[in-house]
Amino acid sequence: MPKLAYLGPEGTFTEEALRILAPGAERLPSTNVPAALEAVRRGQADGAVVPLENSLEGAITTTLDELARGESLLINAELLLPVEFSLLARPGTEIAHIKRVFTHPAAITQCRNFIARELPDAVVVAASSTAAAAQEVALPGSPYDAAIAARIAGEHYGLVELAGGIGDRSDTVTRFVQVSRPGPLPEPTGADRTSLVAFLADDHPGALLEMLTEFSVRGVNLSRIESRPTGDGIGRYFFHFDFEGHVADARVGEAVSGLHRICSRVRFLGSYPRADALSPQIKRGTGDDDFAEAASWLDRIRTGQV
Numbered sequence: 001m002p003k004l005a006y007l008g009p010e011g012t013f014t015e016e017a018l019r020i021l022a023p024g025a026e027r028l029p030s031t032n033v034p035a036a037l038e039a040v041r042r043g044q045a046d047g048a049v050v051p052l053e054n055s056l057e058g059a060i061t062t063t064l065d066e067l068a069r070g071e072s073l074l075i076n077a078e079l080l081l082p083v084e085f086s087l088l089a090r091p092g093t094e095i096a097h098i099k100r101v102f103t104h105p106a107a108i109t110q111c112r113n114f115i116a117r118e119l120p121d122a123v124v125v126a127a128s129s130t131a132a133a134a135q136e137v138a139l140p141g142s143p144y145d146a147a148i149a150a151r152i153a154g155e156h157y158g159l160v161e162l163a164g165g166i167g168d169r170s171d172t173v174t175r176f177v178q179v180s181r182p183g184p185l186p187e188p189t190g191a192d193r194t195s196l197v198a199f200l201a202d203d204h205p206g207a208l209l210e211m212l213t214e215f216s217v218r219g220v221n222l223s224r225i226e227s228r229p230t231g232d233g234i235g236r237y238f239f240h241f242d243f244e245g246h247v248a249d250a251r252v253g254e255a256v257s258g259l260h261r262i263c264s265r266v267r268f269l270g271s272y273p274r275a276d277a278l279s280p281q282i283k284r285g286t287g288d289d290d291f292a293e294a295a296s297w298l299d300r301i302r303t304g305q306v
């Protein structure tokens, strides 16, 4: 049975995602995303499940940065999980008396309107996770009056739900990824996604366009691009890319090789089945057969068999 680290403690949305992605796995709660990923790198866990982006707040930048640094980890699965938030408090608490709310920064963003409307005078403090906030609020003498978390966190830690479905949108989804140390890739399914991090050799004019061109000329459709600061100064970035296809596909392999040639460094983050199982539209001349036929034709003309 694999042991998987996750952003804990029990009752986080990440735990819910892990239960779906790996129902039989042993769960190792970690205090934050870096700790969950380090547990994999140190061999304390066989893998980890961490949040990557949210449909309302965008990327979980800590995860992007932690996947770009340290020893390489590979994404081997993803999950899109609908997230619903509840306002949880110790029994007997009234909303009017709530002055200090505790929750994960992503939850603060996703419940902004509820907080402004129903808790205008409350101070909202960032916690390492929604369930960590609920765990803290449940402690006698806690400095916090309420937590924003999943309803199940209230059940775990003995809190009552004062309000449910408090997110600004009812259709919010968070994307989670399951990562492991480098090893065999998942087999191509025809509905895959590939992720990588690219570091520019320099920021000459058009450098970003050159990277994008490596995808477009081969008909590889980008689904996400995020710039993240390298820390070397304002304007110095590295880039996270998600795109359709599996690195075993000729067009994807050619695009990734092209990036490898023009960038100072490329970190491959994996090819894995898409959570939405959507198959890409293959542009004319960019299918595996097209690449194979073109390679044969090139061999022929290089030997004068024109």
Ligand SMILES: O=C(O)C(=O)C[C@]1(C(=O)O)C=C[C@@H](O)C=C1
Pocket: 007, 011, 012, 013, 014, 015, 051, 054, 060, 083, 104, 106, 107, 128, 129, 130, 131, 174
């Ligand atoms: O704190 C949690 O419960 C988490 O699983 C983290 C997290 C996140 O990082 O976005 C996951 C889903 C929600 O968007 C809120 C928080």
